[in-house]
Amino acid sequence: MDSDGGGNRRVYKRPGIDSSKNQKVCFHWRACKCTRFPCPFLHSEPAYPSGSAASATGNGSGTPKRFADDCGFSGQLPRRSPNFKNKHNNSCGRMGANKVVRKTEKVCNFWVRGNCSYGDKCKLLHSWSLGEGFNMLNHLDGHQKLVSGIVLPAGMDKLFMGSKDETLRVWDTNSGQCTGVINLGGEVGCMIGEGPWLFVGIPNDVKVSFRHISIKLTLSGPAGQVYAMVVFNDLLFAGTQEGILIWKFNAVTNTFEPAASLKGHTLPVVSLIVGANRLYSGSLDHSIKVWSLENLQCIQTLTEHNDVVMSFLWWDKFLLSCSLDKTINVWVTTENGNLEVTYTHNEENGVLNLRGMTDLESKPVLLCACNDSYVRLFDLPSFSERGKIFAKQEI
Structure with missing residues (x-):
């Protein structure tokens, strides 16, 4: 040389x-x-x-x-x-x-910054998705830390985003512009919307607003971060570090009042869902507990996962659960009323979140956020993969 x-x-x-x-x-x-x-x-x-x-x-x-x-x-x-x-x-x-240059399943960082000199010859992807039928509508920037909650209320032209930077941002869905920033005083652990109500879980509190302007409440009681919430009829359930807290809505006073707490998990509750008149809770203790909504008693404990149970999805009489153990379990109710695993889907990485939607042909699609910064899309019930959506960091 x-x-x-x-x-x-x-x-x-x-x-x-x-x-x-x-x-x-x-x-x-x-x-x-x-x-x-x-x-x-x-x-x-x-x-x-x-x-x-x-x-x-x-x-x-x-x-x-x-x-x-x-x-x-x-x-x-x-x-x-x-x-x-x-x-x-x-x-x-x-x-x-x-x-022929074969693309790897990784987004080119130079393309993200707008200065990749390889063009079509680059081996990395110049796209935020892989597969057919994807179309990016907008890129909403502003939060300084991880976005941990997104709510798009039905019938409204506002999108709400909560973040670990302790703020809530309001976006106009027509213009894509941020129209407001609210300081919450704590990291957002989760957010849900239910009709005109918006619930935001932060350490030691749940922030509540009605029609997002007129009434603002703070529900006291949680110890530590609120990781998950779900609404059933007039009950609000919150997964916390010490179990599940329940508030009941009082239509006379237009407020939520403490109703009960559910104990049983040995570690924080991080996922909740309601289906078939039952409440399902997932925990850092690797277990799923099934609760009757009639008497709020635990009727079954499921231990098939061997890591944190991160998220649930209720679909067509089936319960889907995902975990950091790199699996998605599909549960079905047997004749005796108990849940059993009917199918297990394996992933290369831990699965963080499950969501469902239908495509333009009304076919069910499962979206799985994994801890490799990918969202994988599957057709149900076949679990055949139909594409991926990418992110620069953790989803």
């Missing part, structure tokens, strides 16, 4: 090859990083000498010893197809350079 005149070792000298400038192979071309045009160095492999000169390369095959050692290559160097054409001769010199 020789210097380029500036003290930088950039090019290889080939044994037995004339050492003139035009016989030096561009080091950056070999690394697929050369951006100079025209480049004063070769963007191709020169013919290798045979006989004694070839043996001097170190492996007897005509391959330079250092290149063979670095790449673990012991055979002949690849030859370009005689039909290969490149006007600027600026293609990559690595093995298989004449193959």
Whole structure:
């Protein structure tokens, strides 16, 4: 290897090859990083000498010893197809350079910043999604930390976003502009909307607003962060560090009053859902508890997951649960009334959240947020994957 005149070792000298400038192979071309045009160095492999000169390369095959050692290559160097054409001769010199570029399932950070110089030849994705039927509508920026809650109330033109930066932002869905920022005084652990009501869980409190302007309440009682909430009839359930707290709505005073607490989990409750007149709770203790909504008693404890139960989805008489143990369990009610796992879907990474929707043909679609910063979409009930949506950081 020789210097380029500036003290930088950039090019290889080939044994037995004339050492003139035009016989030096561009080091950056070999690394697929050369951006100079025209480049004063070769963007191709020169013919290798045979006989004694070839043996001097170190492996007897005509391959330079250092290149063979670095790449673990012991055979002949690849030859370009005689039909290969490149006007600027600026293609990559690595093995298989004449193959079609295969995209990896990772978003290009340079593309995100708007300065990727590889264009269509970049091996990373220049898209926020992979699959058919996706269309990005907008990108809402403003929160300084993780967005931990999103609510789009039915019939309203406002979108509400809560964050770990202790603020709630209000967005106009027509213009995509932020119309208000509310300081909550604590990190948002979860948010839900129910009709005209908005509930925001923060440490030690639940913030409540009616029609998002007229009435604002604070429900005291939680100890520590509120991780999950769900509404059933006139009851509000909240998963906290010490179990499940329940408030009952008083229509006369237009307020929520403490009603009960459910104990049983040994660690914080982080997920809740209601289905078939039952309440299901998931916890850091790896268990799911089934509660009767008639008498608020625990009627079954499910222990099939072996890590935190992060989220639930109720779909067509089935309960879906996901966990950091990299599984999604599909539960069905048996003749004796208990739940049993009827199917388990395995993922490569822990699953953080489940949501459901229907496509334009009214077919059910499952959305799974995983801790590799992907949202995977599956058709139900087949679990055939139909695409991915990507994020830069944790979802």
